[in-house]
Amino acid sequence: MNATVRALLDWFPSARRDLPWREVCSPWRTLVSELMLQQTRVAVVTPRFESFLERFPDPATMARKPEAEVLAQWSGLGYYRRARNLHAAAKMIVARHGGEVPDERTALCALPGIGEYTAGAILSIAFGKPEPVVDGNVERVIARRFCIVENVKRGAARKRVRELARAAVEAGPPGEVNQALMELGALVCTPKSPKCGDCPLAADCRARADGTQETLPALPARKAPEAVTLAVALAGRDGRVLLVRHPEGGLLCGTWGPPFATVLPGEDGRGVVERSARNRGLRIAVGELIGTVRHQITHRKITANCFAAEIEGDLPSGEARLLPPGEFDTVGLSSLAAKALRHVLPT
Numbered sequence: 001m002n003a004t005v006r007a008l009l010d011w012f013p014s015a016r017r018d019l020p021w022r023e024v025c026s027p028w029r030t031l032v033s034e035l036m037l038q039q040t041r042v043a044v045v046t047p048r049f050e051s052f053l054e055r056f057p058d059p060a061t062m063a064r065k066p067e068a069e070v071l072a073q074w075s076g077l078g079y080y081r082r083a084r085n086l087h088a089a090a091k092m093i094v095a096r097h098g099g100e101v102p103d104e105r106t107a108l109c110a111l112p113g114i115g116e117y118t119a120g121a122i123l124s125i126a127f128g129k130p131e132p133v134v135d136g137n138v139e140r141v142i143a144r145r146f147c148i149v150e151n152v153k154r155g156a157a158r159k160r161v162r163e164l165a166r167a168a169v170e171a172g173p174p175g176e177v178n179q180a181l182m183e184l185g186a187l188v189c190t191p192k193s194p195k196c197g198d199c200p201l202a203a204d205c206r207a208r209a210d211g212t213q214e215t216l217p218a219l220p221a222r223k224a225p226e227a228v229t230l231a232v233a234l235a236g237r238d239g240r241v242l243l244v245r246h247p248e249g250g251l252l253c254g255t256w257g258p259p260f261a262t263v264l265p266g267e268d269g270r271g272v273v274e275r276s277a278r279n280r281g282l283r284i285a286v287g288e289l290i291g292t293v294r295h296q297i298t299h300r301k302i303t304a305n306c307f308a309a310e311i312e313g314d315l316p317s318g319e320a321r322l323l324p325p326g327e328f329d330t331v332g333l334s335s336l337a338a339k340a341l342r343h344v345l346p347t
């Protein structure tokens, strides 16, 4: 393991990407970056990171702000549950830890949205503790380097990957080792067509020697995403568009967008979205189909049929607003809503 870690550390300084959360490292910046990166690509997070941190430079600042402001700033990053967790974590850091991100695993894992992986990343990168971080990239590099042929998500193979990851962080500066492993998986030891010719581990890589690098790691078969059809009602007045906050517990909960409802096979989408809106105190008349948008989130493949609609009567206070397109970014618009609005509104 020492030779592997030495090769990784020799390679990392010149190969690493210049990412904003690496330029200035602090526990809060690491925590925010890790939450943002949980389900969103580096290319999407990078241009948003500094402006978000300028707005919320520390847990105390975020804890003082309303959740809606955090959600609005999160707009475009998707998966808004993470933003709500971040806001709740900031409050807890202030209440329990005097405003300082804790440097201990149990305390970190007690924060909303922080699991074993994110805790390991914060502890190793921000506090230099020898904690392994095993994401898909690290799993792949280790499975190939050590030729682990069993399913790495289960049983003995899973345990072996974690043992090797732990041995690696105990053999060098933990934050650097973890980031080098992740970077190698992201840039060189990629899922398809790994660039073994550019790899610092090539000389000792067992999968490369066996010619099995394209087939490892063994992963369980993926479940096909569930197909979901939505009816979306696009209503407006005087150049403003009706947006609602989607209720807790449902699809896109906590985000904002035009009213929508899930349509089952055989149902009329217009009637379904009208009834769903009425149940929330919103009277709309839904008319013709004006466009269809396709979108995938987690395990759902969504077909959103967008209908023209008219508002009848007053809006319920609080969770429904009429906003001009220039103010959409003042609320936490879901990625699906942003896509649907871009698709149907004149540019």
Ligand code: SF4
Pocket (backbone or CB within 6 Å): 141, 144, 145, 188, 189, 190, 194, 195, 196, 199, 200, 201, 202, 203, 205, 206, 207, 208, 213
């Ligand atoms: S030599 Fe190839 S398969 Fe082995 S770790 Fe490097 S990139 Fe991955």
